[in-house]
Amino acid sequence: MKNLFFAMFISVFAFAANAQTAQKKASTNKVITKQVVDIACGECQFKMKGKDCELAIKIDGKPYFVDGKNIDDFGDAHGEHGFCNAVSKAEVTGEIVNNRFKASAITLLPVKK
Template structure:
């Protein structure tokens, strides 16, 4: 009986974890900007890089808002929503990036 309960617990935990993790091993184009200034995210203060995929916004781990130019410039993340090429996964409601390339703006 203990082994059945243990097995059910492990399966339930595993399924819950799998739903929280959205893995993307392929390159995709997403919207990138300041989560607070452009995407209206409130869970952090200040200015932090975020991406929006499938209508949902995630703060980014693995790169920083200041590594991609002046965030407060006219075309910076706090002033504009940009396109970025990314590879990564959603983990614990954050986008953990292994590749982030800001794309040139279309004129």
């Protein structure tokens, strides 16, 4: 009987812990509006793990891969000043969802000399 009670207690505890975790994950979305960020290739410049050269931004020091824009949308990523060879600045608007940035607007800023 003790074993049955213990098993039920563990099951209820595990269910409650899982429900709390699911709620936290759902609330991790964050809207970003016209924020200036670093933008570059996630793999080449931000040392992120990925399958290929992919556009990424850093918000408050944390890198996110970008959805909605391609790395070559802004020129040759492997060119002299491309995203695989240099970090640039951009003004971005979008939302962080599931640890990825869903871009609605990205505007590259002029390079300061």
